[in-house]
Amino acid sequence: MSDSETMTIPTYEDMLAAHERIRPHIRRTPVRTSDYLNEVTGAQLFFKCENFQEPGAFKIRGAANAVFGLGEAQAKKGVATHSSGNHASCLSYAAMRRGIPCHVVMPRTAPQAKKDTVRRYGGKITECEPSTSAREAAFARVQAETGADFVHPYNDPRVIAGQGTCAREFLEQTDGLDIVMAPIGGGGMISGTCLTVATLAPETRVIAAEPEQADDACRSFRAGRIIADDAPKSIADGLLVPLRELTWHFVSTRVADILTASEGEIVEAMKLAWKHLRVVIEPSSAVPLATILKTPDRFAGKRVGVILTGGNVDLDRLPWMQG
Template structure:
């Protein structure tokens, strides 16, 4: 099924009352370094600290009333667990979160803060899927995948729609690539709301499954994923991959040093806290700056949830 502009617009209107319209920041110093005009869409200021709030909210609001009241279930130990918990809390439905026993206590605590109901299980994917399945059967809750779910993808795309509403002059939007939800949604937004705008992805060299997937034409996975951009270790799925294949122009890979250096630039110069995954998009632009001179480029800052006791500086 092809997604239309009206459908995307409907999603934005639907979630608008429940999310922040995040600001777009600029930095003349970073523009000078990159030789481009950069517009940072700051989802680190989104509720719960990341864009995932958009997709989680849309997934719940897309359910028919009788299903919605029974709640939602997901397996995640990261931002999506928190996002689904907070979105569910705001919409007054239960969120069941399957987490590996081995997940850090701080992540479990964050989910509990948002009143997510945690079920722990062994850390294999099989165990997590079986546990989620059992909860679905017991409670009637609907499973929501963190990135490979069309309503989640459309929700994530609303950040790029807002960015294009504020800056219709953008030539390029760059998004980090992890599980594929954000970049797929952004690519759809660019297609329908951009004016000769293209969508490009940034990905760590150390977890370049999406780059390889675009080359081979099928979903590839990472044998290892030794990157500080811990939100980008996951692989694409069958819902978002076709969108990425059709609508993402290219993926630029960056080294760990390039990510760290871009991260430091954002922290030091813009005075905002962003997660390493967000720095990947800026690192990609700086790496290929010769190609992008004087372009107007939107950067999706994916989030700002970092462990301050464990920084890469």
């Protein structure tokens, strides 16, 4: 599959089929709460812990759906992608479980912990400069050499359908959510969430959260068209990619709002989650909580579901460490 192909918008039925396909390869992750975080926000917060997936991130859902949906002939050639880390590790993990090759283009600035995870799962890494244009150019070379199936990190109907299974579980585990929140970079998780929530809980609002320093989705949302930054910089390294046509479809028609948080607010939210939820999350996962803490009046009195998207961090280079 390539960006230039006309892609079909995934449906609720695609999400249901994906859930059946990937069940043997994912975990039904738990939902956590914190009395302290409820008290300081005035809301009832429910955290879906996708950081507890085996590769440490929600992206195993979409990756597994793509990998295990391949026909045998294509599967022998393997899969390929470009990713800052979590999609790379999850696609490598899914490919390892099926016993097929996985080729990954990663920016050289990606966290070492994420590179190590990709290699542990058998992924073959090609490094590139940290920009969207550089990663796509490097990827074109890798795909031409291997003939592997392109599993885009988010602009792929198979991936979006897989990510939508998270919201299905969340709504089954937590009654009566007023809002579901998730971080937004390329928009795969938000799109899958919209896909599922629109059918199962149409009264529930979907709100996305983004770093101020990588706020192209927010600016796109306000402008009514895709605005893409080539190489934004933020501590939330999983959110540095632009929206594409498939994810823009969901963002522009289903998302209620996109909120942003500063680098300092993201770090503070990450620390609070570690302390009061007692779970390890990466900076990208902390962005929704950061926006809730920043604007508590918007959420006071509401039941808010927050998807903690991943927990892959370099423990020797945590964002609050000096030097």
